[in-house]
Amino acid sequence: MNYLARRLMTFPLVMLGVSVLVFVSIRLVPGDAITAMLGTEAGLLTPDQRAALEAYFGIDQGWFTQYWRWLAGAVQGDLGVSVTFGKPVLDVILERFPLTLELALLSMVIALAIGLPAGIFAATRNEKPSDLAVRIFAMIGQSTPNFVFALLAIYVLSVGFGVLPAMGEFTPFLENPLRNLGQMILPALTLGFAFAAAVTRISRSAMLDILSDDYIRTARAKGVPARKVIWRHALPNALIPVVTLSGVEFGYLLGGTVIVEQIFALPGLGRMVLDAILQRDYALVQGSVLFIALNFMIVNLLVDLAYAMLDPRIRLGAK
């Protein structure tokens, strides 16, 4: 049995584990959902009213029944009703997801556009001052927490240029693309900066490894121009670790970025989950964590597939 088939088989098992873990852990949070929702007014509820509310949100029975009912629903795409939003969990998630997806895509584009050329450039100038400069820059990028970058960027923009990042009401891309990009560019740069640093480091070291391979020496000896050696012979193989890294990183970004969303006041998945945990919105926490974990695992699976496509040795080995 090959690797991918085995991955596909453990997939449902891990998802089941995730669902149990999130179900149990959110129920370990002290306090109950009804009180969290109504605040002090919860004290005014008669026992009957409270029971009716609990029945409506499906939290009136034992844990096992609740879990079973939730799981049966989840398999059919019904994740229950959010206590805080008063609508189906899936609707709430799908409202927030486009923003998170757009942010993740923008960050990845920025990261690849900066990191890949920088890494290749540094590899071809190995141990020269320009290589060192790229490496120092990448190391600093990797060591800067995104909230530090975000705050410094806001500070430089507002004090140095008198520009405040466009916050306030969020505009979806389809409504007004320009306004939307104006709001998204700084958060995307914030996330893309550390991401670019990681891409630079990995593409540099992958390129260096490959440039010392025999087949590159052969190509050079044959008189293939240096440019062609880099772009045509070395790059396709150097891309393999870059694809893996970018995929995993992209998967993380799809889970929402709590801190960056918080700083830039963006209504994305990350902030939604944070609020849902604080509000003890059981259904919303369960649904969104399951959604995020599913995304993450699908992206990882796709990365493995891309890996097999880029590396013919893996394809041959599978046969």
Added chain:
Amino acid sequence: MQLLRAIFSHSSGRIGGAIVGLYIIIAILGLLGITPHDPLMQFRVDRLHAPDATYWMGTDLFGRDVASRLMLGISQSFIVAFASVALAAVAGIVLGLAAAWFGGWWDGTIMRFMDVLLAFPAILLALLIIAIVGPGTWTSVMAIAIVYTPIFTRVVRGPALSLKTRDFVDAARTFGSSRNYILTRHLMLNLVAPLTVQVTLALAWGLLTEAGLSFLGLGTQPPASSLGLMLADSRNLMEMAPWLLIFPGIAIMIGILGFNLLGDALRDILDPRTRRSVA
């Protein structure tokens, strides 16, 4: 000793080692209360005072000395990072060795459970744990430790699996060495190198996460000081008092940079595949 010499003959190791050393000294001073001023003392007349000879890094909204609070914050962040990484490393070693040594059902169960933990985005897992236990320093330690345990487990299990089948382990068995002796002497000693690298890089990540959680108000609680908390407080005052943003921001960056540089150097030195002729 030999390792220290190797680190200091490695260019990024030298810088990283120096930064980490300096931060550890600052953290100890901060912990012992040897700071320019009392970090909790409110100098009411000197609120939001710009940096000068008395207040090296200025004062905050309550007139507290930023330099002193920064030192206390560094010690706080270091305690959380070291404690959580130590916990994660111990848990990871035990689980990884158990999975590799017993194999079969043990291996399957432990590693699938680790897969489940890894499928959670790290910060979400930490948030859930904090929601259950309530915010605070030791909650952050626990949350970061749990997030990092699967990574240590994988780092240990892989090499341990291949070490298990090596001849010297068979030889030790034929001598009648006990299981625990083989596990601690033969397997553990050979895992020191990959673990050292992982621990150093994990410390960088631990600092980052502690700062992030405190920034969200879920880690260290005021009036205690933490780098993340100081940054969160600077948000609304950055135009009026940029020193509140710049000093803690740069302090976090350089601290994490130190551990990253040291980790890279250790990988170069300890990984046989990239080992150069330094030792």
